[in-house]
Amino acid sequence: MKNKLLRVIIMCSIYSMVGLVVQTMLLTVLLASPNYAQKGKSVKEIYLTLRLKNADLQTVIQEIEDQTDFYFSYDLKHLDSRRLFTFNSRKISLNKVLQELAKQGSLNIRRINNAIDLKKASERNRGLEEIMTPVQDVVVSGKVTSGENGEPLPGVSILQKGTTKGTSTDFEGRYSLRVPEDAILQFSFIGYQTKEVTVGNQTTINVVLPLDMAELEEVVVVGYGVQKKENLTGAVEVISNEQIENRQSPTVSQLLQGQSPGLTFSVNNNGFQPGANVGIDIRGIGSLNGGEPYVIIDGIPGDMNRLNPEDIESISVLKDAAASAIYGARAPFGVILITTKSGTANQKITATYSGSVSFASPQRLPEMLDSHTHARVLNEAGVHGRGGQPYSNEVIDRIVAYQEGDFDYLKQFTVPDAIYYETMPRPNGTWGFNQNGNANYDWFDEYYGNALNQKHNLSFQGGGQKTSFYFSAGYLGQEGVLNYGTDTYERVNVMGKVKTKITDWWDFSYQPRFMKSNRVIPNMDKQGSYDLIFHQIARTMPSNAKYDGYGNIMIQSKIPWVDNGGTDNIEVTENWQTFSTELRPLKGWKVNADFAYKSVDYFRSDQELTVYDHLVDKSTIPSGNTVPSNIQQYHQSNSYWTSNIYSSYSLTIKEQHNFMLLGGMQFEVNKGRSLDVIKNNILVQDVLSLQTATGEPAATESLSHWATQGFFGRFTYDFKGKYLVEANVRRDGTSRFREGNRWGFFPSFSVGWNVHEEPFWKGLNKIVNTLKFRGSWGELGNQNVTAYQDLALIPLRSSALNWIFDYGQTRPVGYTGTPSLVSPDLTWETVSTKNVGIDAGFFKNKLKVNFDVFERETSNMIGPSEAQPGVLGASLPQANNATLRTRGWELAVRWSQTLNNQLTYYITTSLYDSRAVVTKYLNPTGTLSSWYEGREQGEIWGYTVNDLYRSQEEVDAYTEEMDLTAIWGGTWRPGDVKYEDTNGDGAVNNGSYTVDDHGDLSIIGNSTPHYQYGISAGVNFKGFDFSMLWQGTAKRDLYFNGDQNMYWGFRTWNQSSLFPEHLDYYRDQEGDKYIGVAMGADNLNTDAFWPRPYIHNGENNKNRIASTRYLANGAYLRLQNVQLGYNLPETFLNKLSLQKLRVYASGENLFTITKLPKGIDPVAINSTRGVGKTYGADRIISLGLTVTY
Template sequence: MKKKYAGIDYPLLLSEFKHLCRVMKLILSLLLLCASTVFSVNVNSQTARVNIVANELTVKEIINQIEEQTDFLFVYNNEKVDLNHRISFNASDVSVFNVLNQIFRNLDIVYVMEGNNILLMKKGTLPQQDTKLLKGIVKDQSGEPVIGANVVVKGTTNGTVTDLNGNFTLEVADTDILLVSFIGYMSREIPVGNKKSLDISLLEDSKTLDEVVVVGYGTQKKVNLTGAVNVISDKDFKDRQASTVSQLLQGAAPGFNFDIGTQNGFEPGATMNISIRGMGSLNGGSPYVVIDGFPGDLNNLNPEDIESVSVLKDAAASAIYGARAPYGVILITTKKGKRNEKVSVSYTGNLIVKTAQKLPESLDSYTWTRVLNEAGDNMGGHPFSNETIDRVIAYQKGDFDYIRNSIPNWPDGATIFGAMPEGNVWNNANLNYANTDWWDIYFGNSVNQKHDISLHGGTDKVSYYFSAGYMDDSSVLNFGTDYFKRLNTLGKISVAITDWWDFGYETRFAKKIREKPNMTKEGDYSFMYRHISRNYPITPLYDGFGNYMFESHIPSIESGTDKQDDIDYWNNFRMEIRPLKGWKINADFAYNVYNQEISNVEKYIYTYDVNNQPYENGISIPNNLLRRKYIKKYWTTNIFTSYDFNINEDHNFTVLTGMQFERGDESWVQGYKTDLISEKVPSFPNATGDALLSEALAHNSTESYFARVNYNYKERYLFEANARYDGSYVFRDGKRWGVFPSFSAGWNLYNEPFWKNIEPYVNTMKIRASWGQLGNQNISPYSDLELIPISSDKLNWIFNYGSTKPVGYTSAPGLVNRNLTWETATTTNVGVDMSFLNNRLSATADWFERRTTDMVGPSQAMPGVLGANVPRENNSTLRTRGWEISVNWKQTLENGLSYNIGASLYDYKSVVTKYFNPTGTLSTWYEGAEVGDIWGYTVNDLFRTKEDLDSYLSKVDLTHIAANWNTGDLKFEDTNNDGKVNNGTNTIGDHGDLSIIGNDQPHYQYTINGGVSYKGFDFSMLWKGVAKKDMYFYRMSNIYWGFTNGWWESCLTPGHLDYFRDQPGTKYSGLYEGDANINTDAYWPRPYLNSTEEAKNKNNANTRYLQNAAYLRLQNVQLGYSFPRSVTSKMHLEKLRIYFSGENLLTFSKLPNGIDPVAPVGFPEGGGGDYFGTAGTGRLTYGADRIYSIGLTVTY
């Protein structure tokens, strides 16, 4: 199969690299300017360095100098430790530990570090025994060195600390036991034995680590959180390969829901719709995405730049963001440099191979023609003549002489590829005789690449981070232009102008290019997938002269492209002032420009005749050009202040208040023109046909004031209150402002005195509860204005202006509702967090309810003579209830092996509790409707015999379903025993034989993750699944049904051959010849080539063909190796890692091949009727590819 290599677009890369250089030049200039205003003072830390000038100074005077320059505090007993020895000693930019080793070298004093305390003690008298010099390294569970860890011989004061590379050297005896400890890690005791070196791993201690979680406008200690918050670290998706961040976040947190959400499926660069805890409103709504404090699009980020993601799920956590966040918040923090961090350069490169998964299996053309002829025997007529089938048989045997002799007037010089000449053209329908596997023809694999480089570091006053990333994601299609590219840059700088005044600047740039085949004459990207699915196996790839056959659809795919260029550019400025201890004043400003350009070129499609001469195919006439330019400008200002204080060191308070102002302007202009003179120069001056122009302008603005109060008593009793006062431009005066409060409380039971007896078994336990309200402004921004629509259309059916003359006209304005106001989402959450077994086992559980009231819905109908549409009202309510459970275990064994395993399970149900539907019509929402319900009929079997059919029809009237019935048709049950099968009046009060047969929402979603690391090797995996989900596929889902809408739409696979047959077969009709063809115990109904007869068995949702769409997918697996420090140091590298990563490698599902349970089902052409039902599905779309990647990370 043909393979594609998607190389770097070097002109694009060069252009964007020049832009990156300009941005970095600006940032570096700012860095130098700011750095020149500050002076170098060392920061106190565990890696602090000092300057010592000692001329006959006492040891006490020297350690006083150390205390002044660092955060260290020396602890000692004056009566037992003599610090009056005088020493002459000079040191410039030397680590504290080297200084201590020097001054205590000849003294009877030893030191031990405990956090920021340095304990000084007199050397004890040790029993004499044989000793040796032991070397070792201390690392964390991810293999990174632990700097400044204490390594002490148990029961003595003999000890040391690890250096910048985590290494230590200590004189020990074989009988000694080492006590290894560091802040935030569980201490370990390591017997020395006969070992000469040790490789020690420390496990994070979740209780002592005091983990800090990013929340709205600040951070909080995790132990003090009272809201429902999940934290996703960069380790959860590091080195994984997907074209967008939204794809990578699948399965990262319970209650975090993803669906591809477009008709285009998993095309290159596909983004996923995200929801938190289910549907928030019938009018739509998604989580509010905040990137480094400002709203943004997470899919424009480079995953390598992300440091952490906080998912705020309840109103207590989200309320500080008000009307922008009624359905949760995704807070993304990008990476940054650190003060007093040495310069580090890191590069990560990936070679990525994509291949399609779960493609359907094609039938050979002989089987395909015979079974379709049998379907035609049932109704619709034979589509394939005996002569055609004889040629099909000969072609598969390679008997080309028979074929040539059977076709009169075979074109001179033509080769037999399976095409049939018909007059002056090649047949594009049912006369060809090839044997083509179109899935194999169309889909191969693609080779892509991803490159990322970053530089970060800092001095005592300045920190910085710069990065650039490039990725290339081309599809696995073997034809056409189909790719996605993204270029990212990020620059950050933070400057401490004084001890109390910090300034920060950030610039973020993203450029995305998506180019795909242009098939707008027939549909969108998903139509291409549909065209492939219905390609006939008898159609050859080439005509007799090696040109692509038109019916292969390759000429259509290669006839033009739809290209979209997006540029997202942010400039963010930050300032923090600390006038007093605990008091912070922050002022942030951001300016964003988003540009989008669309260029859609549709060329003539040329088909070749039997004389090998091209001619224009009517489907592409006229050729045309569409161009659209969209620009959005957005700026926002956040000003807020917070004050931390305590009373008697037990009562701890944090008070925050602030304001936010937002403004946005957007506009687009679009031009369309036909009849390009030259398709090689797609420009408007080069087109002579009709021109259509359109334009739109819009603006938006909000103003908000917010406040938050946090209180805790000894981190035992916790309380938080939030309030936000929002004003939105989308509502009329008098309705624009809303107040949205929230309250939450928590109880850390493990901080109670009575918990000491329980702590050995249950280390921590926190109970929390919250309640809050948030607004939703997701309505049309100008719905309160009586606007007169102005349109331009080709009204030649009214005015005889020819076929293309546009006419301008106006329409009557609709009625408006000036009282429309906020939808309100009220959320209640109760949760518990626990840890056991020295914090190795942790568990979290939550129950929640969200009630969205005042949703905009339909109002009372008015008489038709009114002549205008009735406005909508705030009159609907949606309730969502659900729960979440997650469990995690992590442990490091004595031999250094670390492992972890975790699982989560969650579910929710959304029910409409109020909706204006006085008749209870089932075709829209009604009170009591559960989101996702599928109404259908009960079908237990087919009519297997004529006797069964006649007997049933004599008792039950099926004419509502269809007029004609045969054996092999579906046997619809009369569930209400009224002697007929129908849907009554199709209302909740009278639904006839309809009932709720399933639900298409995912239920009992779960994830399983695990990992292990040992001596540089690491392995991890993530499984994601849904335990319950139903799907019903309507008639146009040809990959599911096989026989679809006549032979020209059918997509037959071996799985479709178990269809009802009650007649013997022949050489030209039927799956088998003779009585062997009879199959009355079939799964599939009798096939027809008549759409009316076919529809009765497929278009009425029913229990027999309701599908179980539950699945389990291996979302990611990763295997890596980090080279030891002994190797990397010789290469002058800090880190060297190689790894393999795979995405979507395994999927367990009961759905047929070609149907991805995660992919959506698109809306078919026509938009109704035969194509989908009330809760059903239509045309299928392309699923997720398997992705294999090998990568390399180098850090210097």
């Protein structure tokens, strides 16, 4: 069935492309003409075919230029552009056409060879003059200045019209160019109106270019086109290149933190390791089954984290359904549109180099207790927790001696030729470790240090009259901050973009893009997970030795695992080829088509090598958990094709009614294949290959494919830019569902009102110069579900059943399992979004305010099926039967101002919040361990705890009247947590653990980040620029489970992670050299924050059930970036023949303000190893420069 849909999509695409080619050929025939101007011919001898009705002057001129070799020179603002002309002739002389233009348009027309110059004339002077003379070359020079302030304009493009011959102005706005006398010079510069001047007998031509206000109007990239920001009716945020350039974050996702309200971020187990990606959500959680924004790069879906940030021109974030609906099934939770840099026509070639060197260091590493304190504290916990003292008095004496440098004392315990005294021999011939070591290490300081990173980018761009190009190559090299092992990330990006005008009405562009990355991670304890390294370091005792008596590195330090236990190598190669074309058959009509192919090759080689431990007799033995060695290779290849074909038509009636109609189709095909092979017993560890491993290979293979097809349309209308209407429709089909459920229809509608365009607003314009109200509604489908849920898959398994089937077999017997049940009705999740927004500008737009309120409801979410009899014999399929509603708001305020034409500054703030509530879910019993109707995302259920037991009398009195067996059936002691009986039934428990019967549990907090904000500010003054970016979360509750020793400190004796903040624990006994924090009565601490510690998990866990007392505050404020730069002045650049030279210093993640303990990054708190075991963001200091030649 899926193959049938694939064939249909491919055939439709072939037909569409063939149709496009045929259309192009027909247009070429229709629009071409054999009547070309010939050198030396009079206009009376040149004939045209003109069929124009009520055409303006520009249209007539364009038609003449298309059919002849003539080019015109004129200043439209000095001509009567309202005059309309009508011609209807298969053969009309150019002389007659020009005479008619001169007569009706009151023009003086002068033809000099192939140049025709138009000027406004009085009735007496109007007419046609024709001059044909031998053309002489002349040298023309002059100066180009700005019409805004009279300043010289460097880099202005000057072209001889109709040729590629040209030059550009220098830093003083001057130029010189040899051209024929009859040449017309075109002066063009970004942000200014293009001007044309006929050379004639002039040798000095000075030009003043006026500002092009239409071009300066802010436009926003939206789905399949651009729109003026003033006319937008959807919720769209634009992030410019200036906001992210020269940042040292390796991926685009990291650069977006704090840049736009409504963007939320998360990390996986790998945290902020080199090259790590950051997960992004737009306006919170979209579905219980997950959902992420649809990323479009230059019109084609892609992975923004594989893109070189230096190639980005702008980023548009489409937040509501009205803005993203045209992308359909792939975009239910917003769209991120990335536009890369391009060359500019009529621009001389420029080369730009940007590079930086960065120094990275850990930002929030915890501080371990010294060995003596650690040992005494654990001993105190051991006395309480059934285990006795982990550290003997003899070992503590050795620890004290080692810390005091008394090595003479230590020599009596070790071998005669020992050179290190961090550990002593044990009777079994091994060296002591853990509680038998006497070293003193802060293992975080030992493992983590500084790293050197570098980034280099080189780009070229430019263009002639018909062709423009952009080419770039970039290299990123990151070192991890681990002092041991290989911890690196490298990425190479190459991108090209060429756009050419085949004719005046036909453009073609080609964009190749290549990326290759390589990530190398140390393998620790036969696992390549980065968070495991952090986990192992956190629970390594400070008394553990790094060196044995002979100076060999101890296996228990974990360093040999990191250094010699193998590596996890991940190579990713991505190759993009994109072809696109645009045709403009008639004024206002565009036809666009693109085709893109992507191949991704993912290769992972994981080597787990045998590591050896050194014994007291100087022999070595393999470490048990590194035997046998093995090598695993995983290769995945993925191919992706996509094409868009669409056409748009724009029409303006009476300069008041503006219409735009767009329609098109898209298809996608994705195919993947993977092979995973593992072999044990590597013979030669210096040659890491499957061929050098002797074990029996175990291999698995997987295949996958999916396809989508969509048809889309858009209609926009505005009346004088005042009243705005937009409608989008999308019909999508996907191969992820069964036939009959594959297609969905998804509409959206939005309106806007530019109040400031109303006559009654004139009096308020000086204060509130722009004010727009907008509203939108739309529905989209979510096809991002697990593939093949519509197929009853039969699992293939193998098992050692030879003892049942005694056939003398040496391999496991293969068999099939019970096929899974499928739902015949599984289909799209439907995402419906409503949005109301206000955009306002005050004091000539110095102050801009944007405010949005939204609601998103995801219905038909995939959830559990109805309950079935227990004798069914198979797991139940999922069904579309759940609903999630998200409501929220976002606010952005920006102030920018220029003072005395020298100092420019800006301040931008943003604030966002949302709450997601399940409104429908199949949970008949209402169990709290699952979703239920009314449950808010992130809610934390727990007990009320006001205090600890402060005395034995208090314990006895409370436990006598209160039933606490549901919490803990053992003994309660002073210093334990005192749980409150909130429902007054004489017992503390969770009832049936359901919504209707939850005992003494209540909702005590919420782990979803709330009130997320960003603050950015910058100033520019005489070449200096300074900027900074802050981001954070104002409210977030966190509860760390009892096994999260990074927060609680104490666990079992060999898994505790003790830091200074953990010393505020309950102590009601005096201390001495071997037990407690302090000596004698100074050890007492009955007003402590933390409960009495144990090294027995059961005893500890009774005090660590979710409660109000130990709810952590996850709010934070982080200085995300600060940057200081200097642009060298023109006088200096002129001497070096440079256009730009900027040097800068930058800092990333300089500090974080939070109440969370060190070691727990408030952004990176989630890990399968335990909360806080994810590596946080590094502090990065960079020095860099940008040079443009």
